Amino acid sequence: MSNPLFAGGGFLGFSKRFRATVVNDIWAEVLFFTAIATMVACVSHFTPTSLAISNQMLTVLGTVLGLVISFRTSTAYERFMEGRKLWTSIAIASRNLAQVIWIHAPFERVDKKTNQQVSHLKIIIEKKTMINLIQGFAVAVKHLLRGEGGVYYADLYPLISCLPRFASAKHTSEDDMMPLWRASDMDHRMHHTIRSQSFGSETMNNVLLRAKSDPHLLSEKHGNSSEFSDSEVGWLNTLRGHSGKKFDPEAALPIIPSEQPLRPARNPPRSSVYDYFPFLRILRPLWRPVTRHFSQNRDPSTHRRRSITGKKIRPSLADSNVPLEITLYLSTYFSMLLRAGQLQPASATTMVNAISSMQDTVTNLERIKNTPLPFAYQAHLRVSLWLYLFFLPFQIYDAFKFLTIPATAFASFLLLGFLEIGQEIENPFNYDLNDLDLDHFCLSVQRELHEITAHTAPDLEEFVFSEWNQPFAPADRRSAKEMMADVAHDYHGLETGVHSIRKTLLKSWREVDETTRQP
Structure with a gap:
């Protein structure tokens, strides 16, 4: 399936393709080395002083740098492809686990306490809930890799909101809160720049109300708390079909009131005029006092996505335990089926292997996310390339004269571009247009799981x-x-x-x- 961000033609399609390039990341460096080349050409031509030097080192250093940059890009692409393969593993494990739960776990069960036949409706609700948790696992991994901690997202919270908040139904206090919800609450408050480590009275009251009463009461108290705020511009406001209809995949999810405002399922950085005319970033400090008033209510998570020169600012890592918690509940359900004698040995093996594969996959994805290339290697390579480009116009002026200027600009664009591409794709889980389309992967898993549960197992x-x-x-x-x-x-x-x-x-x-x- 093609990336929807690149769908369509005209100016919109061209602008998206332009933002997918690395021009915004390297324009300042290219401009600097072009200015050096212009200085060398002008001084050597209009003054008696010639800045030309011997070009004996040009070929040797160029070959070495080319090989090193090629190795850097190849290594990054391997990480990119490994990330794609691991997401394929998540899809396969999700399908296998859902098929075992839906088809192989029998619909006939006797309650050991009452010796009564358990109704088909109860078993189907139980199975469908577990399959929703499988879908929630893929969504939780997506948010984890994007540095978005917690569960309060429009595409995740409705799938796992039924999970227990407290260790005991009799003791509902801050100390009894389960790790999943306590960590999510802290992540949510940090998202809104609240640094206190204690529960606020209003937040705790909302959690207690959610734990002790019907969800309709929470909805009556807070209204529709699942609505996005004006600053939380989600997927449905950024992606539109050719007919102009809003693309709102979250509309297919359950409608569950939450004790916290839900953040959008997809919150990419907003595009601005600086993305199309990067040289205007130099003037940005002059406009900041004027635009500061209009950005006071903006979501803090959308700030500072690029530096003053246009380089991307990588998001901070999220320490989220949501995927682990989901696999623990799936393992608990697996244990219950085993104790009840509901699974044949082959089905039990498939189920435990699928859960183990999901846990292994998220660990490997975290390894790619949290293991950047060593700083010493990156710094040494970039400094070496800068020195090469700095002395390049001095070495080629005798042969190129004023063509030294475009030649240096092209060489800078070429080499710096490959270096920046390697740095961008080594972590392919963010919102860059060259990153993996994690939202598409999650929606594919969602469609496949619903297709499995639509199977009626006919005679x-x-x-x-x-x-x-x-x-x-x-x-x-x-x-x-x-x-x-x-x-x-x-x-x-x-x-x-x-x-x-x-x-x-x-x-x-x-x-x-x-x-x-x-x-």
Whole structure:
């Protein structure tokens, strides 16, 4: 599937493609080295002093730097592809786990306390809740990798809001709060620049109200607390289809009131005129007093996405335990099925392997996220490249004269661009247009899980032996229902049945082999 950010043509499509380049990150350095080349050319041409020097080191150093930059870019691309493969592992493990829960765990169960048959409705609600947790796992990993801690997001909270808040229903205090919710509350308050480490009275009252009463009471007290604030511009305000209809995938999720305002499912940095004309960033300090008034109510998480020269400011790492907590609840459900004798050994093995794969995958994704290239390597490579580009115009002036200026600009753009591309894609989990489309991956998992739960596990008699099935085509184009009804046919004979069926299948093979081969 193509990236929706690059859909469409015209100016909008061009602007998105332009922002996907690294021009904003390297324009200042390219401008600096071009100015050096201009100074060398002008001084050498208009004054008796020639700044040209020998170019003996040009070829040797250029070859070495080219190899090192190529290695840097290749290493970053390996991390990019490994991240993509790990997300494929999440999708596979999610499908396998959901299939075991939905199909292999039986719908018949006897309550050991009452010896009564458990209703199908109760079991289906139980299974669907666990599959929602599987979907929530993928969403939680997405927010973890983007440095967004906690659970208060429009695409995550509705899936896991049913999880218990406190260790005991009888003791609902701050000390009894489960790690998932306590950490999420602290992350939420830090998001809004509240640094206090204690629970505020209003926040704690909201949590207690959520824990002790019907969710409708919380909704009546706070209104629709799931609505985004004006500063929290989410996915539905940034992505629109060709028809102008808002793309709002969160509309397919449950509507659950929350004790905290929900942050948008997707909160990329806002684009501005500086993204299209990066040289205007030099004038930004002059405009800051004028624009400060209009940015007072802006979400703090959207500030400082780029430096004064346009370089991206990487988001801080999030210490989130949400994916781990979700796998603990899935493991608890697996343990319950085992104790109840509800799983066959093969299904139990598939289920435990899927949960283990999910845990391994998120650990490996965190490894990619939290292990940047060593600073000494990055600093040494960048300083070496700067020195090479700085002395480049001095070495090529004798051969190029005033063409030294565009030649230096092109060399700077080329080498600095490859270096910056390597730095950008080594962590492919952010909101950059060149990063992996984590939202698309999560929505794909969501669609697949709902497709699994739409499967009704029908009796084979309902579809195998129907008039819509021609199992022996093309040799025998009768339906399965017709073949079963024709008891006089050789298929039903004690001595001719299997032999006649094999002849038909052999004829089908010959016809398919001849039909599908080009002459």
